Amino acid sequence: MLELHGVSKRFGETLAVDKVSFTCQRGELVGIIGRSGAGKSTLLRMINRLTDPTDGRITWDGQDVGHLKGRPLRQWRRRCAMIFQQFNLCPRLDVITNVLVGVVAERPLASSLVKFFPAADRARAILELDALDMAHAALQRAGTLSGGQQQRVAIARAMLQEPDLVLADEPVASLDPVNADVVMDALQKICRERNVPVIVNLHSLEIARRYCTRIVAMSKGAIVFDGPPVALTQAVLDRVYAGRTTPDNATTFSIVEAA
Amino acid sequence: MSELSPAVVAFETLRRRTLRRQRMQSLAGLLIFSALLLLSFQRSQFFSSDIGGDPLGRIGDFLNRMVPDLKGDALFADRRTDGSLAWWFYDLPRWLRLGWQTVEMAVVATVLGAIGALLASFLCARNLMPIPAVRFTVRRTLEAIRTLPDLILALMLVAAFGVGPLAGVITLAISTMGSLGKLFSEVNEEVDPRQLEAMRASGAGYAAMIRYGVVPQVLPNYTSYALIRLEGNLAGAAALGIVGAGGIGIELQRAITYTEFDTYLAILLLIVGMIFLIDIASEAIRHRLIGLGEAR
Amino acid sequence: MTPEIYARALKVAPEALRPGLSRRLTNWGLVALCGLAFVAMCVDLELAPESFLLGLGKLARFIAISMPPSDGGDLPRIVSALAETFAMALAGTVIAALVALPLGILGAKTVVRQPVLHFAFRRSLDWFRGVPALVWALILVSAFGLGPFGGVIALALADIPSLAKLFSEAIENADEKPIDGVRAAGTPPLLALRYGLAPQVIPVMASQVLFFLESNFRNAAVLGIVGAGGIGFELEERIRIFAFDQVAFIVGLYMICVAGLDTVSQWLRQRLA
Ligand SMILES: Nc1ncnc2c1ncn2[C@@H]1O[C@H](COP(=O)(O)OP(=O)(O)O)[C@@H](O)[C@H]1O
Numbered sequence A: 001m002l003e004l005h006g007v008s009k010r011f012g013e014t015l016a017v018d019k020v021s022f023t024c025q026r027g028e029l030v031g032i033i034g035r036s037g038a039g040k041s042t043l044l045r046m047i048n049r050l051t052d053p054t055d056g057r058i059t060w061d062g063q064d065v066g067h068l069k070g071r072p073l074r075q076w077r078r079r080c081a082m083i084f085q086q087f088n089l090c091p092r093l094d095v096i097t098n099v100l101v102g103v104v105a106e107r108p109l110a111s112s113l114v115k116f117f118p119a120a121d122r123a124r125a126i127l128e129l130d131a132l133d134m135a136h137a138a139l140q141r142a143g144t145l146s147g148g149q150q151q152r153v154a155i156a157r158a159m160l161q162e163p164d165l166v167l168a169d170e171p172v173a174s175l176d177p178v179n180a181d182v183v184m185d186a187l188q189k190i191c192r193e194r195n196v197p198v199i200v201n202l203h204s205l206e207i208a209r210r211y212c213t214r215i216v217a218m219s220k221g222a223i224v225f226d227g228p229p230v231a232l233t234q235a236v237l238d239r240v241y242a243g244r245t246t247p248d249n250a251t252t253f254s255i256v257e258a259a
Numbered sequence B: 001m002s003e004l005s006p007a008v009v010a011f012e013t014l015r016r017r018t019l020r021r022q023r024m025q026s027l028a029g030l031l032i033f034s035a036l037l038l039l040s041f042q043r044s045q046f047f048s049s050d051i052g053g054d055p056l057g058r059i060g061d062f063l064n065r066m067v068p069d070l071k072g073d074a075l076f077a078d079r080r081t082d083g084s085l086a087w088w089f090y091d092l093p094r095w096l097r098l099g100w101q102t103v104e105m106a107v108v109a110t111v112l113g114a115i116g117a118l119l120a121s122f123l124c125a126r127n128l129m130p131i132p133a134v135r136f137t138v139r140r141t142l143e144a145i146r147t148l149p150d151l152i153l154a155l156m157l158v159a160a161f162g163v164g165p166l167a168g169v170i171t172l173a174i175s176t177m178g179s180l181g182k183l184f185s186e187v188n189e190e191v192d193p194r195q196l197e198a199m200r201a202s203g204a205g206y207a208a209m210i211r212y213g214v215v216p217q218v219l220p221n222y223t224s225y226a227l228i229r230l231e232g233n234l235a236g237a238a239a240l241g242i243v244g245a246g247g248i249g250i251e252l253q254r255a256i257t258y259t260e261f262d263t264y265l266a267i268l269l270l271i272v273g274m275i276f277l278i279d280i281a282s283e284a285i286r287h288r289l290i291g292l293g294e295a296r
Numbered sequence C: 001m002t003p004e005i006y007a008r009a010l011k012v013a014p015e016a017l018r019p020g021l022s023r024r025l026t027n028w029g030l031v032a033l034c035g036l037a038f039v040a041m042c043v044d045l046e047l048a049p050e051s052f053l054l055g056l057g058k059l060a061r062f063i064a065i066s067m068p069p070s071d072g073g074d075l076p077r078i079v080s081a082l083a084e085t086f087a088m089a090l091a092g093t094v095i096a097a098l099v100a101l102p103l104g105i106l107g108a109k110t111v112v113r114q115p116v117l118h119f120a121f122r123r124s125l126d127w128f129r130g131v132p133a134l135v136w137a138l139i140l141v142s143a144f145g146l147g148p149f150g151g152v153i154a155l156a157l158a159d160i161p162s163l164a165k166l167f168s169e170a171i172e173n174a175d176e177k178p179i180d181g182v183r184a185a186g187t188p189p190l191l192a193l194r195y196g197l198a199p200q201v202i203p204v205m206a207s208q209v210l211f212f213l214e215s216n217f218r219n220a221a222v223l224g225i226v227g228a229g230g231i232g233f234e235l236e237e238r239i240r241i242f243a244f245d246q247v248a249f250i251v252g253l254y255m256i257c258v259a260g261l262d263t264v265s266q267w268l269r270q271r272l273a
């Protein structure tokens, strides 16, 4: 179980995340919504510890993960897999190597430096790819795939990490609607079958309503709503998007953010 | 004609003033440049130097001495016959051996220099080296190396390491490190940070990040730069022999000492051919790399 | 568990599971071959570790000698040799640019529209690209006598082929539309080039010439080694008698001058861009 207690992040003057507290159980698919700049990415990055929180406590099953360093930190990152809007694969490496990057944190340095992976790892990588219908492209270069395919490869990499928790930062923002559904279906399946919590930043309300078991809305760094999708009323949305139900600048900003 | 409005008058005066200033600046620039140029020609004794009463005649004479007296009927005779090709290239086996030595020097020095550049480039790339002091020192060192001409360095290294290819290889390796180090670090700084971040997010350590996040991105560019440098090093290695640092240059020096101008031309042609061949080979490799290169 | 996973993966994507043995062998074989070739070359060049260490020891001694750098009481001569070096660089570059300009125009595909002629011309320039200035200087000095004259010609000869090539490319890369525009206004061809082409290519060419000037400021120092004037001669003389304190002084001064001239030239290039 993931627990956040009064977690804050300050970048100089801006308070990106403001005393956020929430818990997340196994099997939950939590969608985080909010305007661009509301602090959604920063929140996820703090959970994975790509960004250090300024204040507050982050725990997993009661153990503090907010102050880890060195090897324990890397192990925590391995356990909480992250998926990005721009997929962030290495385009020049083939698909299977991209997936196998998910295990380099666990394997001896020397062998992974010469790109040697045990047959068992390769087999698992192929099965993860197959589960997402991508095994046929295993030897293709990642850069030659379409966006939806690349995101599925990124999910396969995340799965190879055998994560306890999956974080996805706008995973479908750069995809067309069909591919967006494919990717969201995959995340939902992971959440149900492997019984891990999945936290997804979304800018599409419609997708959030359709897939999430719970929705958290953020505004100016703070949580302004936390509950089931049905409870998300127009009044709440007005507060979140400040009068606009469709955050028109979300898409244009998201590319800059991901960089 | 009506009175010009004050706004127009103000604009016109301003315009005239800026125009005049621009013209003055160009004029000053031109004057400075011409003065410098004149001074340069004067200092380098270009017009005043004592090249004899008949400069054109001397150039003709010089060209005449460079071109061998080949005789059509004896062209393919053995090397004891005056006017045959073999007589012109009378020491060909030795020249070829030295030419090959030159190639070897260039290759070995490029490899060693590229390895040094690789290490240095990671130490001075803004995104990979967090400590500013290290970055600064490495950068300045590379800059200093680039300022020093190869042959001056070679002169000093020959004094230390003795006559022979060792001094030449070290010279070229150092200067290769200077130039490639800068280029490599620029390549490093253009690495896509998102790939690195994704690897960091999955718990990978520094070494794994370099191996899977940086190396596949930079390797094609590295290779391409190293190959260009190899071409340059070959030319450099050919000249190094003149100061005794190994390679074919020593034969050039010898030909001049014995005033065998036609021999000089023969060796020069060999060098030019050698450079040309390596150029073509390296260009072919580079094009393949850019085109369908496979990442490792 | 593992064998079962393995069997399933084998069914899904056999070739991805085990990268072809032949491919792996060729990869490793290539690596091994390159390594072997490298070692063979080192052996052939007689690059022995002992002589390397010995040389390092000597080098350390040289550096110790050089420690307070000194001008050897002959500062005016050093300064004048330095000035001569930079003068040679400027003169050589200007001559190279003047000669390379007509060659570059002739070598441009868009000017000489005869492919065979163009190819032959470019290739003949290519042949002499890469011959170092020192190689030219060696023979020019022996033809025209000691002094900077040979050095200037050597620098120019070394630069002409590359500059001509760059000039040709600059002309070829120029946009044709402005030329057509000027020509469409009824301007005679030569003037069309003056107003359509020149504004496009002159800044590019000037910046290339400045770039060569910078590199010649560096290279001109070596010409003195073969007696073609400038600081190289002073350096060689002092290295020969192991006067490394003076060598350090000269080299230091030289590097400072080059850095200063570079800054000026870079500033000029930026203004052109
Ligand atoms: N690395 C950073 N440095 C400075 N400010 C940042 C940084 N990352 C995010 N911010 C700021 O924090 C706020 C929240 O950003 P973010 O978490 O990316 O919002 P969201 O993902 O909801 O669009 C924004 O105002 C943004 O400008």
Ligand SMILES: [Mg+2]
Pocket (backbone or CB within 6 Å): A037, A040, A041, A042, A170, A254, A257
């Ligand atoms: Mg964001």
